[in-house]
Ligand SMILES: O=C(O)CCC(=O)C(=O)O
C-alpha cells in the first residue's frame with residue numbers, strides 16, 4: 001500500500017478545483033521570529049510578571065505558547081510516533097476500527113461532529129483536508145479497540161490526557177484570578193467529564209489553491225491545548241487582520257482560548273480565530289485537547305443571555321445544518337448580531 005492509499009479516497013485527489021478561501025490578509029511571515037506570548041507554567045503560580053503576560057495574552061491574542069508544562073518530552077514524541085503509525089494504516093482498516101457507539105471515532109473532511117463523534121453533515125460545504133480520530137477521554141481507558149495499534153495509543157493518550165486536565169485546570173485558575181470573577185468551583189468550568197482529544201493528519205500538498213486543511217473557525221471550548229511535534233507548520237491565527245503562523249516548536253504546547261472562555265470572561269478574553277493551511281514540506285500531524293464546562297452549568301455574563309454549554313452546542317449544530325456554518329457567540333448576545341462574517345467551527 002502506498003501512503004496515498006492510507007488517506008480517505010476524497011483526500012487523495014489534491015488537484016480538486018479551487019475552493020473558496022476566506023480572505024487571509026497578508027501572507028504568512030515564515031522567516032520572522034516567533035511572536036507568540038510565552039507562558040511558563042511553573043512560574044505562573046508565584047511570578048507576577050508571568051501572570052501579567054498571561055492576562056495580556058488572553059486579552060490581545062487568545063493564544064499562547066506554553067513551556068515548563070511538566071509533560072515528559074518522551075511522552076510527546078511517543079504520541080506523535082504512535083499517531084503516525086495509526087494514520088499510516090489503510091483507510092479501510094481505520095474506517096472499520098471504530099463505530100459510533102465507541103469513545104473513539106474516525107472522521108475526515110469536516111471538523112463538525114455530533115457529541116458522539118460522528119460527522120454532523122454528510123455533505124459539508126467545503127472539504128477540510130484532514131482525517132482524524134476523536135476520543136472521549138473519560139471513556140477511553142475502558143475502550144477495547146479492535147485495532148492492535150489503538151491499544152498502545154489508547155494507553156498513551158490516557159496518560160497524556162491526565163497531564164492535560166491538570167494543565168487546563170491550572171491555567172483556568174490563573175486566568176480567572178485576573179478577572180475577579182466569583183467562580184467557586186473551577187472544576188465545573190473545565191470539567192474532566194468533558195475532555196476530548198482529537199488527532200489530525202493533514203496531507204502534504206504543493207498546491208495551496210485546493211483549500212484549507214481546516215477552515216477558519218473559533219473553538220467552542222473553554223481551552224484547547226495543541227501539540228504539534230512533527231515540525232510541519234500549518235496552524236495560523238488571525239491577529240490584527242493578519243494571519244500569523246503558529247510554528248511547531250518541540251516540547252512546547254499551544255493553548256488557545258475558545259468561545260466559552262470568551263463568554264465566561266464577559267468578552268475581556270478572546271476566542272481566537274484560526275485555520276490550518278496545507279503544507280508542501282510534508283504531512284502534518286497534530287493532537288488537540290478540548291475542555292468544556294459541565295453541560296448543564298449556566299454561564300452568566302453581562303454581554304450574553306444565560307446559557308449552558310449544552311444549549312450552545314445544540315445551537316452550533318443547528319446553524320451548521322441550516323445556515324451552513326457556525327454562528328457561535330453572536331447568537332447569545334443580548335442584541336442579536338447581524339454580521340456573521342466569521343466562519344466558526
Ligand atoms: O490541527 C491544528 O493545528 C488545529 C486544529 C484545530 O484548530 C481544531 O481542532 O479546532
Ligand SMILES: [Fe+2]
Pocket residue numbers: 217218219224274
Ligand atoms: Fe480549532
